[in-house]
Amino acid sequence: MRMNRRFFLHKGALAVAGTAAIPSFLVRSVLAETGAAPGQRLVVIFQRGAVDGLNVVVPYREKNYYSMRPTIAIPQKQVIDLDGFFGLHPSMAACKPLYDQGQLAIIHATGSPDMSRSHFDAQDYMESGTPGVKGTDDGWLNRALQAEDANAALRRRCAGTCEHSAFRALALGSDVPLTLAGRVPAIALNNLNSFAVGGRGPAPSTAASAFEAMYADSGDHIFHATGDETFEAVKMLRDANPAQYQPAPGVEYPNSEFGNSMKQIAQLLKANLGVEAAFTDVTGWDTHHAQGGVNGQLANRLGDFSASVAAFWRDLGDSAENVTLVTMSEFGRTARENGTGGTDHGHANAMFVLGGRARGGKVYGRWPGLDNDQLNQGRDLALTTDYRAVLGEVITHTLGTDNLEVVFPGVRLDPRSFLRLV
Amino acid sequence: MESLKSALALVLCGTLCTPAPFGYGQEPAASTQPPRHAHRPAYQSAQLQGNERILQALNRFTFGPRPGDVDDVRAIGLDAWFEKQLHPTTIDETDLNARLAQYPAMQWSVADLIYRIPSNGMIRQAIDGRMQVPARGTLHAVYENQMYRLQERKTAQQEKKQAEAQTSAQAPAAKNAEPISSAAILNQLDQLDAPTADNAPAQKAAAQPMPDSQSSDHQSAAQGTDPLTDRQTDNQALFSEIAALPPVRRVIRLQSMQPAEFDAFVKSLRPAQRKALDDGLSPDLREAVADLENPQRLLVEELMAQRLTRDIYSNAQLQEVMTDFWLNHFNIYLRKNDEMPYYLVSYERNVIRPLALGKFEDLLEAVAHSPAMLLYLDNAASIGPDSPAAERAKRNAWRNPKNKAPEGINENYARELMELHTVGVNGGYTQADIIQAARVLTGWTVDQPQRGGGFVFNPNRHEPGSKTVLGKKIKQNGEREGEELLHLLAARPATAQFLSRELAIRFVSDDPPQSLVDRMARTYMSSGGDISAVLRTLFHSPELWAASDYRAKVKTPIEFVVSAARASNADVENYQPLENALRQMGMPLYGCIPPVGYKWDAADWVSTGSLVDRMNFALNLAANRLPGITVKWSPYAQQPPAQSVGMLANPVSEVDDPTPESEEARLAPLIVPGGISEATRAAALQQFQAQIAQDTSFVRPVSAARPQNRAKAATVLERQDQVLAGLLIGSPEFQRR
Structure with a gap:
C-alpha cells in the first residue's frame, strides 16, 4: 500500500517559491558547472494501460511476428521503415520526421525488470523507480530533483538561497502522480485557463485572499502546504498569463485530452514559469479485445498520441533544443495475439526519447528476437535494457543529477553502460 | 502470521465448531456481537465522546451531515441509528422517492432502455436494416432523428463542402413517407404512460388538426434561400409557438417535426429556452422530449442524476455509501462501449445496491454474471481454445484461411477477479492460476449485447476438462465451474x-x-x-x-461535492454542475477507466489544481451560481416570500439585527458542525465584513423598522451569507471528514 504522498509535499529547505516568474536562471548557471546542459527541461509521458510496443515499433523482419499475430500484425508494406528492420505503425507517421531529423531516439525491448503483470503494481514500480519494492512513497522524478538540490556544486553556488519556481515540478492532471510525488513540492493542474479562485482577473478576488489567509494560518499541515503551493502558483500564472502563448502558426493539436495537455505544457514552458520537470499521462492502451491492426482501436490511440507529440515539438520551435521528452508504459503486451483479437499483459516494451540534443534517428537496445525460445516465459518480448538506465542517462544530461543511487536506489547504474542516446 | 492464525482457527473449527456455513473458516468467537470494550488500553484515553462521536459516525457512514442530523442521531441513540442504517428497507424514503420519480426510465429493463432510448449501435442497426424502425409515435421520431444525426455526421466527415447541399436533399427522404395521424401519436404517448393532469383537455385539443404548425413547416422547408438569420428568426418564432402549447401538444408538435428541422430547431435554442420547453411536462414527457433530442445523453444524464439524488437525499446513507464503495471496488467504465451506460443502470440498480450490505459471495456472483462486468473485462469474448466453438473456427480457417476469426482465451477478467475483486495482488496466485481461472470462466458471456441482452452460458465456448486454481481441482462441470471458482475465492482468508x-x-x-x-x-x-x-x-x-x-480522512471529490450539497441543504434540480465539478476534480462518475477504481486515501486527492476547483465550487454553490441548484442561507430566505413577511413581523431576536459574528455563529455550526479553527473564522469574518462594507454603500443595514426595506435588506444579508458560506465550504476543515 502506498503511504500518503502528500505528507512529503511540504516545502523543502531549497523550495522557497519565488514571487515572480524569474525561475531557473540560478539553476541554469549552476548546472553549467555540473556537466549538464543549462536550462534543460524534462517532459515525461506515461502511457497508462500498457501500450503494445510490438505494434508501435514493429520488428517487421521477424517472421515470427507475423505468425504470432495473424489478425493484428502490421503488414510489411504498411510499416514506416526506420532502419530496415523496425518500422513505425502507420498511425505514428507524424513522428517520422522527428526521427529523420535525428531528434527521436527509440529504445526497444526495454522496461521494468519486475515480472508483475498487474497494471497497478507495475505502474507503481515504474513510477517509484524501485521495481519489486512496494511502499516506496516518492517517485523517481521527484528524487531526481532532490538529487539536483543536493548537488554539491549547486549548493556551493547559491549557499542555500536557491529559489525554485512553484512550477518547478508540474503535472498536467488532477493529481500529482507517484512519479512526481515526494519532498520537492509538485503542483497539479488540469486546465490553466480555470486555475484561479473566485474568477480570473488582473487582481486576486477578495474570496481568494480570504482563502489564502485561511489556508496560510491553518494548522492542517497537508492543506496548509497545498494552500501555499496553490496560491503561489495561481499568482505566478496570473502574472505570466500563459494563455497568451497560442500554438505556433500552422501547429494544430488534436482536440483530445492528451492533445490539450501537451498544448498546455507547451504554453507553460513558453511562459518561462520555471518548469523543470513536467508530467502527463495518456490512457486507453489496454487493448485486450479487438485492438485492430493498421486501423482500429490502437491505431486511433496512436494517431492521437503521435499527432499530439509532434504538434508539441513543432510548437516549441527553437526552444525544443532545451527540452527532452520521454515516454514509458508499465509493461508491454504478449507477443502473440490473444483469442479476442487483442493482446494480454506482457513484459518488455518500447520507449521514446525525443530531444533537441538526443542522438535520434536510431533504434537503440539489443533486440532479443521473437523465436519461441527467445521470449520471456515463452510469451512476451524479453527485456534487454532496464528502463532506469534510459532514465538515468536522460536525467544526468537534463536535470544535472549527479547521484543516481538516490534516484534509483538498489540498482547500480554505470554511466559507461548507458546507450549514449542523449 | 495471519495465515497461521487462520489455519489455527480452521483447525479449532475442525474439532470444536459446527460446520462453517458456506465452507468459510469458522471462529469460535461470537462475532456478531463483538466485545464492546475490547482489551485495548491504548485507545481508552483518547476515545471520541458525545457529539464528536456522533459526528465521526455521520462523517464516516454517510455522505456528510445535514443540518440537524446530529440532533436526530442523538435522539434515537448512535447504536440504534447504525443498526437502522444496516437495514435500509426499514428507512422512510418518501422524499427521495419523490425526487427519483423524475427519472421513470431508470426503472426499465436494459432491453427496454436500449430500444426506447436507443444507443448508437441500435441506430446503426436501424440504418443497416438489421432492425425495424418503430412504426409510429414518439419512438418513430426518436429513431428518425437519430438516423438523421448519424448520417449527417457521416456525411459531414466525408464531404465537408457538399454537406449543405446534401442536407436539403436528404432531409425529406429521411422522414418516413407515411403521414402520422395525431391519434396514432397519442396512442404512442399513452403507451409511454404519461398520465398528466392536463392530458384530457390536451388530447381534445390535439385531436383537432394543427394547420398553422403544418404550414409553417412547409414554409421553412420551402424557403431555403438561406440566410442563417432567416432560419434563426424562424426558429425563434417556432420556439414561441411551441413553448406556448400545452404539454402533450408540445411533445406531439416536436415529434412531428422533420429530423432536419428538429435538429436545427433544438440547436438554435438558448439554454433558458431549452429549459422552457420542459415547463409543465410530466417526467415521462420530459424524457420523451430529451429522447427526441439526444437519447444517449438522456440515458447518461439520468444515470448520473439518480445516483447523485440518492447520494444527497437518501436517508439510507450507509447503503448509498456502500453502493459507492462497491461500484468502485467492482469498477466499470461508462464509455467502454455504446451499450455500457445501459448495462450500468441495471448493474447499479439490480446488482450492487441490493447486495451492498449482504453476503460478499452473493455480490461477487451477481457481478460475475452481470453483462456490464462480462463486457468491461472482456470475458464475454473469451473462448476456450479446445471448445467446440474454437474447433469449428479452426476448421473454417483451414477451409478458407481468410475467414479466420480470432478464437481463444481472454485473461483480463480472470486476472482482475483475483487481483482487484477478491484475494488481492498478494493473494498468492500465479500467472498459471489466472489462465486456469480464465478457462473456468469461458462460456460466461452476454446474449445479444447490442440489444441489451442478459447473461448466458454458452457451452460451445466453454473449455473442456478439469482445471486447477490455487491448488484446488475444479472438475469439468460447465457453468458450475465458475460458481465453484467464485466460492473458492470468496472464502479465502486473503x-x-x-x-x-x-x-x-x-x-x-x-x-x-x-x-x-x-x-x-x-x-x-x-x-x-x-x-x-x-x-x-x-x-x-x-x-x-x-x-x-477525528476528521482525519480527506474527502474524495465525490465526498466533498455531495457533503457540500447536504450541508447546505441544496435543492438540486439539475445535476450537471455537480457532475462537471467531479470531472474537473478528477473523479468523474462511472469515469474511472482502469478496473482498479479510484483510491480512497488522501494522497490522490489533495493537489493544487483540485484545491482551486474545490474553492471555486464552494463559492459557486453557496452563491447560487450553479444553474438548477438552489441554496438559501439567511433565515429570511428560508421561507417563501409570502411567509417571510409574517416572519419578519415577528422576528426572532438574533436574526433581527444580524452582525457578522451572529451570522458566523449561526452558519458555521450548520455547515461545519465539527467546528472551525480561529484562522478560518477570522478569515471568513474579515471577508464577510468586506462584503458588508461594499453593500452598505448602496443599502443601509438591516433594520426592522420599515417593512419596505426588509426585502432589500434580506437580499443584502443573503449575499453576505453566501460569501460566508462559500468560505466555510471551501475551508480546510470542510475538506476532511
Missing part, C-alpha cells in the same frame, strides 16, 4: 483481509491498524462473508473512535 483493509481505509483511516483489519477479517470468515457483520465489527471497534482519527 479475500477477508483484502476487503477488510479496503473497508477500513474507506471508513477509518488511510493507514488502518492491522489489529482492526484482523478483527474485521475474522468476522468475515466466521459470518460467511457477511458485509453487514464486518461493518458492525468495525463500528464496535475502538480504532474507529480514536480521537486521533
Whole structure:
C-alpha cells in the first residue's frame, strides 16, 4: 500500500517559491558547472494501460511476428521503415520526421525488470523507480530533483538561497502522480485557463485572499502546504498569463485530452514559469479485445498520441533544443495475439526519447528476437535494457543529477553502460 | 502470521465448531456481537465522546451531515441509528422517492432502455436494416432523428463542402413517407404512460388538426434561400409557438417535426429556452422530449442524476455509501462501449445496491454474471481454445484461411477477479492460476449485447476438462465451474483481509491498524462473508473512535461535492454542475477507466489544481451560481416570500439585527458542525465584513423598522451569507471528514 504522498509535499529547505516568474536562471548557471546542459527541461509521458510496443515499433523482419499475430500484425508494406528492420505503425507517421531529423531516439525491448503483470503494481514500480519494492512513497522524478538540490556544486553556488519556481515540478492532471510525488513540492493542474479562485482577473478576488489567509494560518499541515503551493502558483500564472502563448502558426493539436495537455505544457514552458520537470499521462492502451491492426482501436490511440507529440515539438520551435521528452508504459503486451483479437499483459516494451540534443534517428537496445525460445516465459518480448538506465542517462544530461543511487536506489547504474542516446 | 492464525482457527473449527456455513473458516468467537470494550488500553484515553462521536459516525457512514442530523442521531441513540442504517428497507424514503420519480426510465429493463432510448449501435442497426424502425409515435421520431444525426455526421466527415447541399436533399427522404395521424401519436404517448393532469383537455385539443404548425413547416422547408438569420428568426418564432402549447401538444408538435428541422430547431435554442420547453411536462414527457433530442445523453444524464439524488437525499446513507464503495471496488467504465451506460443502470440498480450490505459471495456472483462486468473485462469474448466453438473456427480457417476469426482465451477478467475483486495482488496466485481461472470462466458471456441482452452460458465456448486454481481441482462441470471458482475465492482468508483493509481505509483511516483489519477479517470468515457483520465489527471497534482519527480522512471529490450539497441543504434540480465539478476534480462518475477504481486515501486527492476547483465550487454553490441548484442561507430566505413577511413581523431576536459574528455563529455550526479553527473564522469574518462594507454603500443595514426595506435588506444579508458560506465550504476543515 502506498503511504500518503502528500505528507512529503511540504516545502523543502531549497523550495522557497519565488514571487515572480524569474525561475531557473540560478539553476541554469549552476548546472553549467555540473556537466549538464543549462536550462534543460524534462517532459515525461506515461502511457497508462500498457501500450503494445510490438505494434508501435514493429520488428517487421521477424517472421515470427507475423505468425504470432495473424489478425493484428502490421503488414510489411504498411510499416514506416526506420532502419530496415523496425518500422513505425502507420498511425505514428507524424513522428517520422522527428526521427529523420535525428531528434527521436527509440529504445526497444526495454522496461521494468519486475515480472508483475498487474497494471497497478507495475505502474507503481515504474513510477517509484524501485521495481519489486512496494511502499516506496516518492517517485523517481521527484528524487531526481532532490538529487539536483543536493548537488554539491549547486549548493556551493547559491549557499542555500536557491529559489525554485512553484512550477518547478508540474503535472498536467488532477493529481500529482507517484512519479512526481515526494519532498520537492509538485503542483497539479488540469486546465490553466480555470486555475484561479473566485474568477480570473488582473487582481486576486477578495474570496481568494480570504482563502489564502485561511489556508496560510491553518494548522492542517497537508492543506496548509497545498494552500501555499496553490496560491503561489495561481499568482505566478496570473502574472505570466500563459494563455497568451497560442500554438505556433500552422501547429494544430488534436482536440483530445492528451492533445490539450501537451498544448498546455507547451504554453507553460513558453511562459518561462520555471518548469523543470513536467508530467502527463495518456490512457486507453489496454487493448485486450479487438485492438485492430493498421486501423482500429490502437491505431486511433496512436494517431492521437503521435499527432499530439509532434504538434508539441513543432510548437516549441527553437526552444525544443532545451527540452527532452520521454515516454514509458508499465509493461508491454504478449507477443502473440490473444483469442479476442487483442493482446494480454506482457513484459518488455518500447520507449521514446525525443530531444533537441538526443542522438535520434536510431533504434537503440539489443533486440532479443521473437523465436519461441527467445521470449520471456515463452510469451512476451524479453527485456534487454532496464528502463532506469534510459532514465538515468536522460536525467544526468537534463536535470544535472549527479547521484543516481538516490534516484534509483538498489540498482547500480554505470554511466559507461548507458546507450549514449542523449 | 495471519495465515497461521487462520489455519489455527480452521483447525479449532475442525474439532470444536459446527460446520462453517458456506465452507468459510469458522471462529469460535461470537462475532456478531463483538466485545464492546475490547482489551485495548491504548485507545481508552483518547476515545471520541458525545457529539464528536456522533459526528465521526455521520462523517464516516454517510455522505456528510445535514443540518440537524446530529440532533436526530442523538435522539434515537448512535447504536440504534447504525443498526437502522444496516437495514435500509426499514428507512422512510418518501422524499427521495419523490425526487427519483423524475427519472421513470431508470426503472426499465436494459432491453427496454436500449430500444426506447436507443444507443448508437441500435441506430446503426436501424440504418443497416438489421432492425425495424418503430412504426409510429414518439419512438418513430426518436429513431428518425437519430438516423438523421448519424448520417449527417457521416456525411459531414466525408464531404465537408457538399454537406449543405446534401442536407436539403436528404432531409425529406429521411422522414418516413407515411403521414402520422395525431391519434396514432397519442396512442404512442399513452403507451409511454404519461398520465398528466392536463392530458384530457390536451388530447381534445390535439385531436383537432394543427394547420398553422403544418404550414409553417412547409414554409421553412420551402424557403431555403438561406440566410442563417432567416432560419434563426424562424426558429425563434417556432420556439414561441411551441413553448406556448400545452404539454402533450408540445411533445406531439416536436415529434412531428422533420429530423432536419428538429435538429436545427433544438440547436438554435438558448439554454433558458431549452429549459422552457420542459415547463409543465410530466417526467415521462420530459424524457420523451430529451429522447427526441439526444437519447444517449438522456440515458447518461439520468444515470448520473439518480445516483447523485440518492447520494444527497437518501436517508439510507450507509447503503448509498456502500453502493459507492462497491461500484468502485467492482469498477466499470461508462464509455467502454455504446451499450455500457445501459448495462450500468441495471448493474447499479439490480446488482450492487441490493447486495451492498449482504453476503460478499452473493455480490461477487451477481457481478460475475452481470453483462456490464462480462463486457468491461472482456470475458464475454473469451473462448476456450479446445471448445467446440474454437474447433469449428479452426476448421473454417483451414477451409478458407481468410475467414479466420480470432478464437481463444481472454485473461483480463480472470486476472482482475483475483487481483482487484477478491484475494488481492498478494493473494498468492500465479500467472498459471489466472489462465486456469480464465478457462473456468469461458462460456460466461452476454446474449445479444447490442440489444441489451442478459447473461448466458454458452457451452460451445466453454473449455473442456478439469482445471486447477490455487491448488484446488475444479472438475469439468460447465457453468458450475465458475460458481465453484467464485466460492473458492470468496472464502479465502486473503479475500477477508483484502476487503477488510479496503473497508477500513474507506471508513477509518488511510493507514488502518492491522489489529482492526484482523478483527474485521475474522468476522468475515466466521459470518460467511457477511458485509453487514464486518461493518458492525468495525463500528464496535475502538480504532474507529480514536480521537486521533477525528476528521482525519480527506474527502474524495465525490465526498466533498455531495457533503457540500447536504450541508447546505441544496435543492438540486439539475445535476450537471455537480457532475462537471467531479470531472474537473478528477473523479468523474462511472469515469474511472482502469478496473482498479479510484483510491480512497488522501494522497490522490489533495493537489493544487483540485484545491482551486474545490474553492471555486464552494463559492459557486453557496452563491447560487450553479444553474438548477438552489441554496438559501439567511433565515429570511428560508421561507417563501409570502411567509417571510409574517416572519419578519415577528422576528426572532438574533436574526433581527444580524452582525457578522451572529451570522458566523449561526452558519458555521450548520455547515461545519465539527467546528472551525480561529484562522478560518477570522478569515471568513474579515471577508464577510468586506462584503458588508461594499453593500452598505448602496443599502443601509438591516433594520426592522420599515417593512419596505426588509426585502432589500434580506437580499443584502443573503449575499453576505453566501460569501460566508462559500468560505466555510471551501475551508480546510470542510475538506476532511
